[in-house]
Amino acid sequence: QASKEPSSAHTISLLESYTGCRRRVKRKIMCTFCNGSGMSNDVVMACARCQGEGYLTRSATLSIPRGCRDGTLIATLGIEVIVHVARDNNSFRRVGDDLIGPAQTISLDQLLAGSSIGVPFLDGQPLQAKISVEDIVPIVQSKQLRFEGRGFSNRACYKVPLIVAAPSTRLVRAVRSLASDVRTEEQFERTWTPYTSNAADDDDEDDVPACAQQ
Numbered sequence: 001q002a003s004k005e006p007s008s009a010h011t012i013s014l015l016e017s018y019t020g021c022r023r024r025v026k027r028k029i030m031c032t033f034c035n036g037s038g039m040s041n042d043v044v045m046a047c048a049r050c051q052g053e054g055y056l057t058r059s060a061t062l063s064i065p066r067g068c069r070d071g072t073l074i075a076t077l078g079i080e081v082i083v084h085v086a087r088d089n090n091s092f093r094r095v096g097d098d099l100i101g102p103a104q105t106i107s108l109d110q111l112l113a114g115s116s117i118g119v120p121f122l123d124g125q126p127l128q129a130k131i132s133v134e135d136i137v138p139i140v141q142s143k144q145l146r147f148e149g150r151g152f153s154n155r156a157c158y159k160v161p162l163i164v165a166a167p168s169t170r171l172v173r174a175v176r177s178l179a180s181d182v183r184t185e186e187q188f189e190r191t192w193t194p195y196t197s198n199a200a201d202d203d204d205e206d207d208v209p210a211c212a213q214q
Contacts, residue, residue: 011084012064014092015122018099018152020066027079028055067097067152092122097156104145105163111136119145119160127158140164 010023030036031050038047038054046052060077068074070085085094091102104119111131118126129145139145143162150158 008079009082009084010062011086012068013086014089014094016064017068017070017085017094018066018122020068021064023062023064023081025060025062025076025079025081027058027060027077029058030054031056089122091120094152097152099151099156099158101158101160103161103163105165107165111139111164117145121150121158129160 008025010025012021012023031038031047031054033049034040034047034054036054038050038052039045040047047054050056058077060079062074062076062079062081064074064083068083068085070083072083074081074083093100099122101122102120104117106117110117114131117129117131119129121127127147127150129147131139139162143164145160145162147158147160149155
């Protein structure tokens with residue numbers, strides 16, 4: 001007959017909480033040879049099977065699922081285990097089911113160029129974010145990059161806060177030059193009046209003497 005152990009605690013890392021993991025746990029069962037007394041039935045001596053302990057130790061594998069939260073109680077083979085998630089990573093944290101990464105700095109030049117940006121991830125393998133022109137406004141407004149399905153569940157996100165740095169001097173000059181060209185063109189359109197033929201001019205040609213029409 002199995003005896004249920006009091007709840008024990010196991011600590012896992014934030015990465016193990018993200019990926020899920022396995023832990024070997026021990027389970028104590030009553031020794032059926034001595035019925036838990038620890039003594040032999042024939043003579044007053046320690047039970048040869050349990051060495052006088054009165055119980056036998058059995059091990060089992062505890063499966064900790066992906067996204068396990070701190071304080072989760074998991075039971076297996078009569079063993080209750082409280083799982084604690086260590087705060088062993090200062091760069092990453094959990095908010096709900098979302099994973100929040102360290103803030104990254106990106107220049108406006110990179111956004112406008114539509115470049116690919118590598119951002120750190122919890123497992124040490126950087127993720128690549130390809131930024132298109134359509135993404136610029138949402139990124140600047142939300143000030144973050146989002147990776148769908150990369151949180152602690154398939155419906156959660158990996159979010160990376162962004163710091164958009166000031167544009168380079170070269171970009172500022174290019175924008176000012178473009179703005180100046182636009183203003184010059186608008187001024188030209190306001191002052192220039194295209195020539196249109198007048199019906200009166202056509203009538204005047206009929207009045208020219210025949211001798212002048214050579």
